[in-house]
Amino acid sequence: MHDQTLTGLAAALAAGEFSSRELTEHLLARIERHDGALNSFITVTGDAALEAADRADAARALGEAGPLTGLPLALKDIFCTRGVKTSCGSKMLDNFDAPYDATVVEKLAAAGTLSLGKTNMDEFAMGSSNENSFYGAVKNPWDLGAVPGGSSGGSAAAVAAGLVPAALGTDTGGSIRQPAAFCGITGLKPTYGRVSRYGMIAYASSLDQAGPMARTAEDCAHLLGAIAGHDLRDSTSVARGVPDYTEGLDAPLSGLKIGLPKEYFGDGLSAEVESAVREAIAVYESLGATVREVSLPHTHYAIPAYYVIAPAEASSNLSRFDGVRFGHRCENPTDLIDLYKRSRGEGFGEEVKRRILIGTHTLSEGFFDAYYKQAQKVRRLIRQDFLDAFEEVDVLMGPASPTPAFDLGANKDPVSMYLQDIYTIAVNLAGIPGISVPAGFAGGRPVGLQILGTHFAEAQLLNVAHQFQQATDWHLRRPDLAEETA
Ligand SMILES: NC(=O)C[C@H](N)C(=O)O
Numbered sequence: 001m002h003d004q005t006l007t008g009l010a011a012a013l014a015a016g017e018f019s020s021r022e023l024t025e026h027l028l029a030r031i032e033r034h035d036g037a038l039n040s041f042i043t044v045t046g047d048a049a050l051e052a053a054d055r056a057d058a059a060r061a062l063g064e065a066g067p068l069t070g071l072p073l074a075l076k077d078i079f080c081t082r083g084v085k086t087s088c089g090s091k092m093l094d095n096f097d098a099p100y101d102a103t104v105v106e107k108l109a110a111a112g113t114l115s116l117g118k119t120n121m122d123e124f125a126m127g128s129s130n131e132n133s134f135y136g137a138v139k140n141p142w143d144l145g146a147v148p149g150g151s152s153g154g155s156a157a158a159v160a161a162g163l164v165p166a167a168l169g170t171d172t173g174g175s176i177r178q179p180a181a182f183c184g185i186t187g188l189k190p191t192y193g194r195v196s197r198y199g200m201i202a203y204a205s206s207l208d209q210a211g212p213m214a215r216t217a218e219d220c221a222h223l224l225g226a227i228a229g230h231d232l233r234d235s236t237s238v239a240r241g242v243p244d245y246t247e248g249l250d251a252p253l254s255g256l257k258i259g260l261p262k263e264y265f266g267d268g269l270s271a272e273v274e275s276a277v278r279e280a281i282a283v284y285e286s287l288g289a290t291v292r293e294v295s296l297p298h299t300h301y302a303i304p305a306y307y308v309i310a311p312a313e314a315s316s317n318l319s320r321f322d323g324v325r326f327g328h329r330c331e332n333p334t335d336l337i338d339l340y341k342r343s344r345g346e347g348f349g350e351e352v353k354r355r356i357l358i359g360t361h362t363l364s365e366g367f368f369d370a371y372y373k374q375a376q377k378v379r380r381l382i383r384q385d386f387l388d389a390f391e392e393v394d395v396l397m398g399p400a401s402p403t404p405a406f407d408l409g410a411n412k413d414p415v416s417m418y419l420q421d422i423y424t425i426a427v428n429l430a431g432i433p434g435i436s437v438p439a440g441f442a443g444g445r446p447v448g449l450q451i452l453g454t455h456f457a458e459a460q461l462l463n464v465a466h467q468f469q470q471a472t473d474w475h476l477r478r479p480d481l482a483e484e485t486a
Helices: 006-015 022-040 046-063 103-110 154-158 178-184 216-226 273-286 299-320 337-349 350-363 370-391 414-419 425-430 458-471
Strands: 041-044 070-075 114-119 164-170 186-189 208-213 257-261 290-294 395-399 434-442 446-454
Touching: 006 022, 006 216, 022 041, 022 046, 022 070, 022 114, 022 154, 041 154, 041 257, 046 114, 070 154, 103 114, 103 186, 103 216, 114 154, 154 164, 154 178, 154 208, 164 178, 164 186, 164 216, 178 186, 178 434, 178 446, 186 216, 186 458, 208 216, 216 434, 216 458, 257 273, 257 370, 273 434, 273 446, 290 370, 299 350, 299 370, 299 414, 299 425, 337 434, 350 370, 370 395, 370 425, 395 458, 434 458, 446 458
Parallel strands: 070 114, 070 164, 257 290, 257 395
Antiparallel strands: 041 114, 164 208, 186 208, 186 434, 395 446, 434 446
16 A cells, blocks of 8 residues: 555545555554654654544545545644644744644645644754754665755655655755655645745745645645645735646647756766756657756856845744744743743754854844845846746756765755755745656665746646656655664
8 A cells, every 4th residue: 555656545545445544554554663763753643643534434435535535644844733743843842732724734634635644854944954853863765874855854755665645845945856856756846825835834934835745746736736726824825726737747748848957967966866867858858858958047146045035034934932922931031031042042953043143144234235135136036047948948957956865964064065955946036836756866866857847837847747757667666664664
């Protein structure tokens, strides 16, 4: 059961091959057996999952099942879940049971899915390796000595290991696409505004976006259809109809114009990753697509601009965690200032503190014009680069990350960690959608092909990704989980 795609499981449930309860019990047993080594879950909600599975089975018996009824999923621990710990990977929220469900959580439940629990993540989604979690690092199921990527590393590892068929992640600068690439699964970051951010703990509000992580593009299409749409509770969600993302998956690709940004194939790209990506592009040529080089001339400025804008927004968003309104409170404060200082000092980890300091600095008087305002201007140029490229081609392709998953502990210096985000970050600054699909291996670790489209081109990206998955079998490969965890 655990090797099947979400779509395959939906068909098996509909055909009565097994019940949602049997599937849920099977996956909970796998989590029990393997997650000690992987650490991909912060909270497992087994009892609630089984109750929901029973409700789904009962609905099916009454002929009331929809396409997603009874399917188990996992949720990154950034999504508020009523009555269930919502920690955001932080000691600050270790004692926080959310009082309400995020819109996406509500929507997935309304579609009949059930949650097995909350997945591990870099604290407040700040990181590219999942090593910044208060709950410890997550391990890559392909190699327990490697990171799973971040910040949605728990979701990626859980799907890759077959603990759950799909999960939700969030992507502020690559947090869905890079862990999907590192773990050999498919991950889609939708257009900014496509999915409601209500109830998703804010990191950088102008960049954050939730999206599906699953084995296949087809599975992502089902999930995106369930979570997308306008929400009156999020003013940045866009009032635009949600198409059936599965409808166009089979459209042929002949005549598709692919652009390869030359800046995505330069210095720092691992030779093995490059050759896997070029082979994937050759597959597209064999499917009738044409390929040409394009330029995104401001790519070079994306990391500095992002690491000004994201910390600036984070410093503001995280001010609510002060031990009074939200979060960890220190013992025996002597006065209010002492309470703030020690609660925040004890509750936040090192990387989060670093970003709050950077953010407050770049927003402070005298520095605002030099950093924040400049970064916003650069952001505009980066967006224009993409819009210009999409005048010439339909989609852009390149690597999701310059290297395959690196070893745990290998990127201790924060700047070297930030540089990992070189191919993913500009996409968030521009607000466009992107997907990473499995496209081979480098040194035994998965490689992700990143496909980018213009605003609201999710259906096209899913079609382009799905056709690749019809022609290749990288997405069907599974890691061999070690015997001691098997
Ligand atoms: N949240 C993300 O998308 C990850 C990015 N590496 C960051 O640390 O900001």
